[in-house]
Amino acid sequence: MTPRPIFLRAAALAAVAVSTLAFAASAADFKGKTIKLVIGQSPGGGTDTLARTWSPFLSKHIPGNPTIVIEAQTGAGGMQAVNFVYEKARPDGLTLAWGGFNPVGMATDAQGLRADFTKFEFIGAGSSGGRVQITRTNVNPPIKTSEDIMKVQGLKQAGFRPTESLDIVGRLGMDVMGVKYRYVPGYQGAAKILPAMLQGEIDGMTTGITSLRTAFEPQMVSQGKAIMLWYFPFFDINGNPVKNSDFRDDEPAIQDVYKKVHGKDPSGEHWEALKWMQTVSGKTSMTVVAPPKTPKDIVDTLRKAYEAAKADPELAPALIKSTGSDMVYVTIPEGLKIMQMAQNPDPKIVKFLKEYIAAAEQ
Numbered sequence: 001m002t003p004r005p006i007f008l009r010a011a012a013l014a015a016v017a018v019s020t021l022a023f024a025a026s027a028a029d030f031k032g033k034t035i036k037l038v039i040g041q042s043p044g045g046g047t048d049t050l051a052r053t054w055s056p057f058l059s060k061h062i063p064g065n066p067t068i069v070i071e072a073q074t075g076a077g078g079m080q081a082v083n084f085v086y087e088k089a090r091p092d093g094l095t096l097a098w099g100g101f102n103p104v105g106m107a108t109d110a111q112g113l114r115a116d117f118t119k120f121e122f123i124g125a126g127s128s129g130g131r132v133q134i135t136r137t138n139v140n141p142p143i144k145t146s147e148d149i150m151k152v153q154g155l156k157q158a159g160f161r162p163t164e165s166l167d168i169v170g171r172l173g174m175d176v177m178g179v180k181y182r183y184v185p186g187y188q189g190a191a192k193i194l195p196a197m198l199q200g201e202i203d204g205m206t207t208g209i210t211s212l213r214t215a216f217e218p219q220m221v222s223q224g225k226a227i228m229l230w231y232f233p234f235f236d237i238n239g240n241p242v243k244n245s246d247f248r249d250d251e252p253a254i255q256d257v258y259k260k261v262h263g264k265d266p267s268g269e270h271w272e273a274l275k276w277m278q279t280v281s282g283k284t285s286m287t288v289v290a291p292p293k294t295p296k297d298i299v300d301t302l303r304k305a306y307e308a309a310k311a312d313p314e315l316a317p318a319l320i321k322s323t324g325s326d327m328v329y330v331t332i333p334e335g336l337k338i339m340q341m342a343q344n345p346d347p348k349i350v351k352f353l354k355e356y357i358a359a360a361e362q
Contacts, residue, residue, distance in 0.1 A: 028301040031064030037098040038071050040081035045189050046210035047099040053322045057315045061308035079113045086115035089291045093298035101287035103280040103342035104165055108354050118343045120289035121299045124306035125335045127283045128210045129246040129325035133229040135204035146229045146257045155181040158193045158202040162360035165281045170206025172274040173254050176266050183360055213324020230254040234282050235275055246325045276349050280342045283330050
């Protein structure tokens with residue numbers, strides 16, 4: 001898994017130790033209660049699958065072992081779910097947002113996003129292993145290797161909406177590489193894009209490793225109909241890309257493909273924006289938050305349960321079975337820092353992203 005800086009690990013251990021003392025004195029009891037995990041994506045997708053795999057382990061480590069149900073609120077590109085938890089959910093620990101972190105919306109003041117993530121009570125965060133670029137092999141001209149993508153003319157890149165993090169990361173990857181492509185938004189989830197790719201309606205998309213392993217790989221990649229061009233790496237605190245062990249040696253990172261094609265390391269404003277995106281959203285696509293002003297004993301109890309659940313030896317095998325990969329997690333201090341980074345980004349990044357999104361909306 002992705003190595004974590006020593007000072008962050010130490011801070012996390014200290015935080016857990018302090019929290020543990022608090023639990024001994026006062027821990028919220030959820031016996032006989034039901035916790036609702038609100039997600040902003042459709043049932044059956046990667047977020048839903050992860051939430052359903054994770055929820056029994058979270059319940060297992062919460063005092064009283066409450067029932068956990070998943071509720072999908074898919075309006076406004078996922079913003080309805082986080083707005084609901086932010087504005088309407090009671091601060092009693094019984095309604096949580098799962099997977100709703102929106103760093104791009106925070107940084108660019110997206111219309112419709114009313115939630116301030118720095119006011120949520122952060123419980124925990126992780127990612128389903130990474131993001132990948134998948135492309136049909138039967139394009140013009142046909143491709144066999146990742147480097148062949150540079151020869152393709154008029155590639156049609158599917159997406160959801162210009163403000164979607166996956167779409168932005170995917171477009172940035174294409175622009176970093178210098179691929180000639182056309183962005184085609186409007187699809188409602190990877191489950192809709194897969195048949196469109198099979199029919200040749202569009203040529204590629206950026207998605208998560210869960211969709212790669214459970215859908216695209218068995219139905220397209222293994223049959224030679226598609227290729228995983230590259231994965232998008234996580235970055236350490238110094239901005240250096242980190243090898244993701246969820247990917248095989250024959251599944252390259254984008255910077256490795258870039259170096260083969262261009263003979264040097266990637267650089268420039270598109271690369272810097274991609275690094276920012278992968279820092280603030282790459283490892284936090286499955287963020288769990290409670291409503292603002294949730295009492296400290298409840299927050300501490302939920303945080304301790306989250307930490308215990310992610311360390312549960314039975315969780316990783318369950319995740320690999322259901323999604324094809326384990327998750328990569330951030331510590332509580334790291335998660336809080338990432339939220340602050342998203343709330344107070346570099347003005348140059350904000351200006352670039354606003355213009356980048358606007359260009360895709362035209």
